[in-house]
Amino acid sequence: MTITSLSVGPSVRRITLDAAGHTLSALLSAPQGTQPRATVVALHGAGMSAGYFDGGAQPDASLCALGAHLGFQVLAVDRPGYGDSAAGLPDGLDLAGQAGVLRAALDRFGAEYPAGTGTFVLAHSFGGKLALTLAAEAPPPGLLGLDISGCGHRYAEGSAELLTGTDRARWRHNWGRLGLYPPATFHSSADFVKPVPQRELREASDWPEAFDVLAPHVRVPVRLTFAEHELWWRHDADALDDLRARLSAAPRVVVDRQPDAGHNISLGRTARAYHLRALAFFEECLPERDGP
Numbered sequence: 001m002t003i004t005s006l007s008v009g010p011s012v013r014r015i016t017l018d019a020a021g022h023t024l025s026a027l028l029s030a031p032q033g034t035q036p037r038a039t040v041v042a043l044h045g046a047g048m049s050a051g052y053f054d055g056g057a058q059p060d061a062s063l064c065a066l067g068a069h070l071g072f073q074v075l076a077v078d079r080p081g082y083g084d085s086a087a088g089l090p091d092g093l094d095l096a097g098q099a100g101v102l103r104a105a106l107d108r109f110g111a112e113y114p115a116g117t118g119t120f121v122l123a124h125s126f127g128g129k130l131a132l133t134l135a136a137e138a139p140p141p142g143l144l145g146l147d148i149s150g151c152g153h154r155y156a157e158g159s160a161e162l163l164t165g166t167d168r169a170r171w172r173h174n175w176g177r178l179g180l181y182p183p184a185t186f187h188s189s190a191d192f193v194k195p196v197p198q199r200e201l202r203e204a205s206d207w208p209e210a211f212d213v214l215a216p217h218v219r220v221p222v223r224l225t226f227a228e229h230e231l232w233w234r235h236d237a238d239a240l241d242d243l244r245a246r247l248s249a250a251p252r253v254v255v256d257r258q259p260d261a262g263h264n265i266s267l268g269r270t271a272r273a274y275h276l277r278a279l280a281f282f283e284e285c286l287p288e289r290d291g292p
Contacts (some may be wrong), residue, residue: 012054012064016084017077019105025083026050027076029064036073038116038144038286040279041106044192045125045150045264046200047167047174049083050076050122051192052266057184061121061271063278070279073116075109079130081197092197095210097134102130102192103138109275110141118142120282123152123274124266125232126200128224132287136217145221145285147278149258149265152226153243159232163204164244167196176229176262185267215246222247223281224256225274227261 012029027050027276030036042063042232044052047068053076055062067074078084080101092103106119119142162170174217175181224243228233232237233259244253256277261270 001271011068012062017105017109018160019108020101022080022088022101022102023084023219024080025078025085027054027064028074029068030073031068031071033115034071036116037071037134039073039075039113039119039141040067040282041119041121042074043079043102043121043123043127043130044076044082045127046204047194047196047257048124049192049194050078052076052264053122056271057182057188058269058271059264061275062268063275066230066275066281068273072120072279072282073113077105078153079127082194085131086194086197091198092206093200094199094203095129095139098130099133099138102134103140107142115142117215117287118144120145120147120191120285121150122147122278124148124183125263126204129210132211132214134217136214139220142222145223145282146222147281149225149274150227150230150232150263151224151276152230152235152239153215154208154231154234154239156234162207163201173231174263176231179235180229180260180262180268181264182269210247216248217255218247219249219251220253221252221281221285222250222276223256225256225258225265225277227263227265227268228257228259229262234261 015026017024017027042053042290053063080098081089104199121131126146131146134176245251258274261268265274
């Protein structure tokens, strides 16, 4: 594994990971002066990059910084087709291909860095699809749980048609009302909003069928969060009951709602609240420790 670093913030640095013949860029943060309690792998959605998890317009909401402060190592990865791998994968990869590359990257990362008691995956939107694929088909050693936002299993009425439309047509679904985000969000997000690889767009409409195949093979706790103003996915009671039932092998399935949030939860005004709840879920999934 080749690793280079560049200071990004007080406790966040940029690294590169060699994986299955590809180079993935990532952001890494870790607690200072102590070993991490566990590692959180963060996977961004379509049209974003790893910077999605580093605060945007409100640095105190950064998952990278908050996770490290609470004792977790956070590895926010530019998914295959983004960041340093974009030039070699201009059309991206399908979910199975992304899962294979990511698993190789995590294996190499684990050989070089202490992971703590295990690994969690926190993922958003298309990254949630990858997290479920990884857990079902190629779970890394020590996978302890998944926390997914902005990803369901059935598209809301009219949403699927937007997948083949223009970026402008998808804008409202991706963001929602402007008032859900800090004023500087759309200026700061210019640094980590990226083009969506065409293969992702082509594959997105197949997700409901893919989910039905993958879901019974996910064998770790899963928490799913839907923003109050989520527009892409059905999150009515019947849809959520069906979603839970299909994750039949997961020992625990939690479905939460995030008030005052749009699809891009980790960039919104309630991002810190969401990240704290996600990290609290990971706390609950940590293996029990021996007494003093």
